[in-house]
Amino acid sequence: MSNKGIFTLVLLGVLVLVGANTVFIVNEYERAVVLRFGALVNADVQPGVHIKLPFADRVRKFDGRILTADARPESFYTVENKRLIVDSYAKWRVKNVEAYYKATGGQEDVADARLASRVADGLRNEVGRRTLHEVVSGERDKLMEDLTAQMNETAMELLGVEVIDIRVKRIDLPDDVSESVFDRMAADREKEAREYRATGREQAEVIRADADRQRAVLEANAYRDAELLRGDGDARAAAIYAAAFNQNPDFYAFVRSLNAYRNAFNGSDDLLVVDPSSEFFQYLKNAEGQK
Incomplete structure (x- = not known):
């Protein structure tokens, strides 16, 4: 070449x-x-x-996209001096490039560490002004909103980044407290269960007593109705007998005597001691039943 x-x-x-x-x-x-x-x-x-x-x-x-600063769990104390383990994260993005470069040298891990540290300080202050109930559920959303607004202003000024959102992933009690809390919760649940059982037994007794009362009332009403029916039947039977007797008294007396003979001499070993001249044998002596 x-x-x-x-x-x-x-x-x-x-x-x-x-x-x-x-x-x-x-x-x-x-x-x-x-x-x-x-x-x-x-x-x-x-x-x-x-x-x-x-x-x-x-x-x-x-x-320039939205990034996540995942902070390590920190220990905070509530206004009641109760210790909590809070695990949180922050969503952020670069807003002021010049301030971001001067504050962090353009290193994302440095920005994450500084932002996480400030978020932890902000959480410590917010948690320290609230009770355990307010931190866990009562004012949790308001706590996050206030902290996000506060951190956004601070991070924009010091780091040149915009804090979009701060969230708590998990809130735990310390290990030395969790066991006693769980035991107390179990005792409370057991107490509540005993109260429910006692209430159930009381209601069962009320229901059983009402059922027994209704059964007694039904049986009494049924016995009353049965006696009324039986009395009405006896009255009707007596009326029928009386009507039959009035139509032919001799025949009625004859039939009654035959029935008496049948019942008296039903068994082969029956023994009857009666005066032969009594009225019991009047139809055996005379077909017309005359003495």
Whole structure:
């Protein structure tokens, strides 16, 4: 290869190298700054294609999307001096690129650590002004809203980031307290269960007594109705007998005597001691029943 060809290749290589160090691209989800010999010359580069001085300027890019600062669980005390283990996280994104770069050097882990530390301090103050019930359920949403507004103002001023949301993932009692709390909860539930059982037994006795009363009333009414029916039947039977007797007294007396004979001599071993001249044998002596 001739010297001219070698020179051409070297020139092309230099041009490619210069071009690669001149043009840079910032994506839509990125934020960037331009440093010239270490000094900040462009604090907020917008997304798109840009040109910089080759070898003199250096581009630092940061993630412009919403990021999560996951804080480690911290121990806080309520206004009642009750200890809680709170696990929280914060959602944030870069808002002021210049302030963010100057405060953190563009390092996301540094921003996470500083933001988590300030969130922990804010949580400590908010929890310390509330009771256990308010922290766990009563004012939890308001606590998060107040803390988010407070941290957003502080983080914007000191770190150049916008705090979008702060949330508590979990609130636990310390291990040395959890067991006693669980025992107390179990005792409370057992007491409540005993009260329910006692109430159930009381209601069962009331229901059983009412059922016994209703049964007694039903049996009494049934016995009354049965006696009324039986009395009415006896009255009707007596009326029928009387009517039959009035129609033919002799025949009625004869039938009654036959029935008496049948009942008296029903068994083979029956023994009857009666005066032969009594009225019992009047139809055996005379067909007309005359003495």
